[in-house]
Amino acid sequence: MMPMHSTPQRSALAIRGMLAFAGLAVAMMSSGLKLNGFTENHNMLVSINQQPITWQQLNFAAQRLTGENADKLTSEQKNTVINLLIDEELLLQRAELLGIASTDPGIRKALARAVINQAVANVLAQPIRSEQLETFYRAHQTLFIQPLRITLQAYRYTSMKEAQLALAATAPITDRASVLPLSPMPLHMLRRYLGSALTDSALLLRAGQTSAPIMRPEAVYLLHMVTVQAEQVLPLSQVRLQAEAEYRRRGRDNALQQRLKELHEGAQVTVASDNLLRLDFE
Amino acid sequence: MSSSISSHRSALKLLLAGASVGILLGALSAVSHQGNEPYLSATAVASVNHQQILLAEYRRAMSLFANDKREPLTEDDRSLVLQRLIDEELLIQQGISSGLMRSDLAVRAVVLESVLAGLITEIEATDGDSAEQTLTDYLAHLRATASIEWASNWVAP
Numbered sequence: 001m002m003p004m005h006s007t008p009q010r011s012a013l014a015i016r017g018m019l020a021f022a023g024l025a026v027a028m029m030s031s032g033l034k035l036n037g038f039t040e041n042h043n044m045l046v047s048i049n050q051q052p053i054t055w056q057q058l059n060f061a062a063q064r065l066t067g068e069n070a071d072k073l074t075s076e077q078k079n080t081v082i083n084l085l086i087d088e089e090l091l092l093q094r095a096e097l098l099g100i101a102s103t104d105p106g107i108r109k110a111l112a113r114a115v116i117n118q119a120v121a122n123v124l125a126q127p128i129r130s131e132q133l134e135t136f137y138r139a140h141q142t143l144f145i146q147p148l149r150i151t152l153q154a155y156r157y158t159s160m161k162e163a164q165l166a167l168a169a170t171a172p173i174t175d176r177a178s179v180l181p182l183s184p185m186p187l188h189m190l191r192r193y194l195g196s197a198l199t200d201s202a203l204l205l206r207a208g209q210t211s212a213p214i215m216r217p218e219a220v221y222l223l224h225m226v227t228v229q230a231e232q233v234l235p236l237s238q239v240r241l242q243a244e245a246e247y248r249r250r251g252r253d254n255a256l257q258q259r260l261k262e263l264h265e266g267a268q269v270t271v272a273s274d275n276l277l278r279l280d281f282e
Numbered sequence: 283m284s285s286s287i288s289s290h291r292s293a294l295k296l297l298l299a300g301a302s303v304g305i306l307l308g309a310l311s312a313v314s315h316q317g318n319e320p321y322l323s324a325t326a327v328a329s330v331n332h333q334q335i336l337l338a339e340y341r342r343a344m345s346l347f348a349n350d351k352r353e354p355l356t357e358d359d360r361s362l363v364l365q366r367l368i369d370e371e372l373l374i375q376q377g378i379s380s381g382l383m384r385s386d387l388a389v390r391a392v393v394l395e396s397v398l399a400g401l402i403t404e405i406e407a408t409d410g411d412s413a414e415q416t417l418t419d420y421l422a423h424l425r426a427t428a429s430i431e432w433a434s435n436w437v438a439p
Contacts, residue, residue: 047431051384064387090424091397092383092390101378102333104396107389111377112370114386263372270329271364272322275337279327 045082048089053082061085119259123251128244136247137236143246144239149184151226152202154194156219163213163220173222184229198223327364330371335364343367 044052055070061081062070070078101107137144155173157163166173180193191199198221201214205225214221236243326334343363348355382389398417405416 044433046433047429049429086425086430087421088390088394089384090421090428091394093428094424095383095393095397098397098400100396100400101383101393102374104392107392107396108370108374110386110389110392111382112373114382114389115373115377115380118380118382260369260372263376267331267372267375268329269331269368270322272327272329275322275324275327276360276364279337279340 046086048086049093051089051093053085053089057085058082115259116256120252120255123255124248128247133240133243133247134236137239137243140246141233144234144236144243146229146232146234147186148231149186149229150190150202151182151184151228152180152190152205153178153182153224153226154180154198154202155222155224157213157222158219160213160215160220163222167210167213167222173224178224182226184227328368330368331375333371333375335367335371340364340367 043055045055045058046053058070058078058081061084062068062073062078065081065084066073066077070081073081095101095107101111153173155163155166155176156179157166166175180190185193187199190202194202198214198216201211202223202225205211205223207225207228209225211221211223214223322329323334325337327337327340328335340363343366344355344360347359347363351359377383377386377389383393384390401417401420402413405413405420
């Protein structure tokens with residue numbers, strides 16, 4: 001005969017039962033125990049040491065190997081593919097057992113790249129709306145500035161007198177070629193060609209103006225400024241592709257930083273400061 | 283009547299014992315997860331979820347970084363290199379735990395290549411049999427020692 005309980009007794013029993021259940025649940029969760037039965041894949045074809053091979057995997061492998069879905073294959077073909085998947089699974093388990101994944105540099109690189117690709121996939125797949133791009137362009141106009149560009153001609157002479165004669169002549173210089181190409185150049189390029197001293201002298205010239213002879217250790221120069229294109233913000237229509245690429249790049253970086261932040265938060269990271277300090281003194 | 287009371291008491295005691303054991307295990311487990319500082323050997327610069335980043339790895343990364351930089355390395359550079367190594371380790375651990383070894387085709391291919399390359403090297407070093415035959419035998423051995431269960435709706439080959 002079952003014992004009869006009064007209401008307070010029943011409540012106490014229920015509380016104790018719940019307490020026991022909660023205790024066990026906490027223990028199970030903390031131990032990281034996974035109940036395979038609850039998460040079992042109903043598409044499973046075969047399990048290899050509790051690791052399932054599913055219909056989807058068979059289909060995927062069939063497509064990869066034959067270009068057809070698994071249901072288009074004969075039983076023999078299906079068995080060949082599934083046997084291949086079993087062999088692969090056994091080798092993957094062998095790799096896990098040996099800890100190859102965490103030590104082989106090639107696998108480490110592939111794993112890191114795959115996680116990064118996963119983290120940024122959403123950002124890269126999303127189309128960029130015009131308003132988003134315009135807002136981004138307005139907020140980051142400095143990225144789309146075309147710097148000052150100068151078209152300059154520099155003529156080289158062996159003596160001051162020769163340079164002075166060329167300057168005195170009213171006709172343009174035709175007896176020698178300029179040491180610079182006749183195309184607009186940003187300042188850093190100009191400095192690379194001429195060096196700082198000559199570039200600084202060139203910056204004092206207006207368009208159409210020719211400098212006085214400039215004596216340098218290696219030669220005497222005449223500089224003739226052809227055009228000066230001031231620094232300007234390029235319109236969005238002209239830099240749309242560049243703006244889209246930059247927008248995606250930043251979105252990708254943000255998504256990756258966010259993922260890394262989440263991983264850091266869930267990880268236990270310890271830095272061996274003593275070992276690092278010792279390294280500094282070596 | 284008395285036997286029913288005594289069995290009721292026993293049941294209560296069992297419940298209480300279960301609850302206490304559960305709570306104790308949970309608490310112990312939680313405490314051990316939080317308070318257990320990983321052991322860091324003298325050859326490690328950091329540990330990420332108990333996986334150590336070795337001094338040699340750090341040195342190699344520093345040297346690569348230094349090759350790309352003209353000026354001498356700064357304290358910030360050193361921190362950056364260490365941070366990148368930690369990030370990389372986190373990404374790799376995440377890749378392994380999320381099953382990318384199986385689900386990502388590129389990773390899967392690299393892992394299989396690596397295991398096969400290792401096996402072939404082993405085979406070539408130990409005997410003169412053809413690599414293909416030895417590999418087939420090895421796979422047969424793996425199958426024989428594995429637990430392979432076919433789903434009921436699948437006609438096993």
